[in-house]
Amino acid sequence: MSNFPQRVFSGVQSTGNLHLGNYLGAIVKFVELQKSFDCLYCVVDLHAITVPQDPIELRNNTREIAAAFLACGIDHKKNIVFNQSQVPEHAELAWVLNCVARIGWLNRMTQFKDKAGKDRENASVGLLDYPVLMAADILIYRATHVPVGDDQKQHLELARDIAQKFNNDFSASIERNGFGEAFFPLPEPLISGPATRVMSLRDGTKKMSKSDASDYSRINLSDDADAIATKVKKAKTDPEPLPSDEKGLEGRPEADNLIGIFAALSGRAKADVLGEFGGANFSTFKNALVDLSVAKLSPITAEMRRIKAEEGYIDGVLRDGSERARAIARENMNAVKDIVGFLR
Template sequence: MFKKIFSGVQPTGNLHLGNYLGAIKNFVELQNDKGNECIFCVVDLHAITVKQDPKELKKNIRETTATFIACGIDPTQSIIFNQSMVPAHSEAAWILSCVSRIGWLNRMTQFKEKAGKDKEKASIGLYSYPVLMAADILLYDATHVPVGDDQKQHLELCRDIAQKFNNDFNVKDFLKVPEPMIQKKFSRIMSLKDGIKKMSKSDPSDLSRVNLTDNKEEILNKIKKAKTDPLPLPEELKNLTERPEAENLLGIYSSLKSQDLENSINEFSGKNFSEFKKRLSEALIDKIEPISKEIKKLLGDEKYLDSILLDGSNKADKIASKKIKEMKELVGF
């Protein structure tokens, strides 16, 4: 079955193992399935929902592009572009904002988490960004969108917006209602210092994450210092209860090896963490070190990265500008 897949990554810099295993590794697998047409967006409009340093943002857009390519996304097979270069995204977001309802946005839990206690000081962009996300997807008639737990609610909103637009303007199936793609054989990647906190670039400790630009020595050091507990590795899945650090490290290993958690537990049952950490480090170095070297090499050629984004944006614009023209006609513009 043919799938048209759209997904985006924010150019916040310093992409890490959680970004790779949670999204980018899956993007590469989807691209390599010949039945798929893939569009991957560096969502720089989303990035400015919180204050950014303009120079850092430009650098991070290139770094995210370099990371896509280094991980195996092929710009001759897939479209890679940055959102701000395709005006239709902003135009469609406004039209869809006028279809969306405040009650829908008020239910979005991610805004509540990101805005914190003083939501009156949050930007309107942070509040309404799920509508822009819907525009990103709907402009390309995407049939499927890879999503993690934190984006499921936003995709549901996207589906609601598409259906309401179609109903309001009496155009059945004009905006395609996308299906979620939930990654199989994937464990949520948590901090190396605290197994109940998500791995994050905003964590002040660099030892809490494996960055995709880390070298062999840095990876070895981080896994060596990763938090564990005094017990040996479990013999059964149920024995991981209330052992978040053990579960996280076994989950990372399982995701790298594309195997079930139960298989990893059987592989290391009863062994101590020092032996397991050695094998985990080997698996990480095998996967991350080539990516790290390629990212650094690509970042040395800014003209090449800019040409990839320009070419991809031109391809994306051809698709999106046709859709936004039809949307405007339906609205009455």
């Protein structure tokens, strides 16, 4: 890894309705990582169409994700903020990597099994091939680090396998073209924070999701203060008071989730939060969580709305970012073409 410049890549699907899980599990980390790395943050609209999308909603959702990036504190001048479909090298490299990846690898991807369900024969090829495009997203920039949640670790492992196989398959050509022993780095996962995986407010055993039928299962970044308060107060709990230490959270998924959310929003450890609220009933704790959530999220919601109202501004940010991203991607794709043996 030391031969490669340190670079972070991550993407968020443009399927709309960003929620607290996206914020704590991804965007907060994006903001922190920009202090230490060169970062590319992508709205992955090519991934979005692996399931049916309304074209008008897709455009609006793409702008909404970009607005959230900016509202949360990502510096689009220091970093590159762009949407995937404006950089055709993502899809171009994905085809080359399709010819490196093995069908058996894709068949083992648990997310495909979950999303395709029992009717796998009617799933789109894109849904099956999603992890190869994700590998291309990362490798087209020769990124060294990727912030991922637990549910994406398998996809990143596949990206590493594909990079390693490409390096092995074309080792002689890579060296002949002056790239040393390996062209692609093996990207490392960046997993941190007390709330990497934020769970549903209605069921502490399920991940918070925008696809959940109940809007009360999640706090959306577009929710106003009243909506946040209602959802927190209606969040599922159990009849016992809060424990005084983390061991007491075992077997209590809803309590564990709410404590984790409070810890992440306040930048504290779970143990510290339990030290303050241990022994208290949930109503007292929930009131504090409402105040904290509103204080943290309301300014972001207001800024998102302000930015989103300026479509020309968002489109300009994405266009500029895409041009900067493409400059890197084009150079790397040309190198891949030379390595593979394409004329250009």
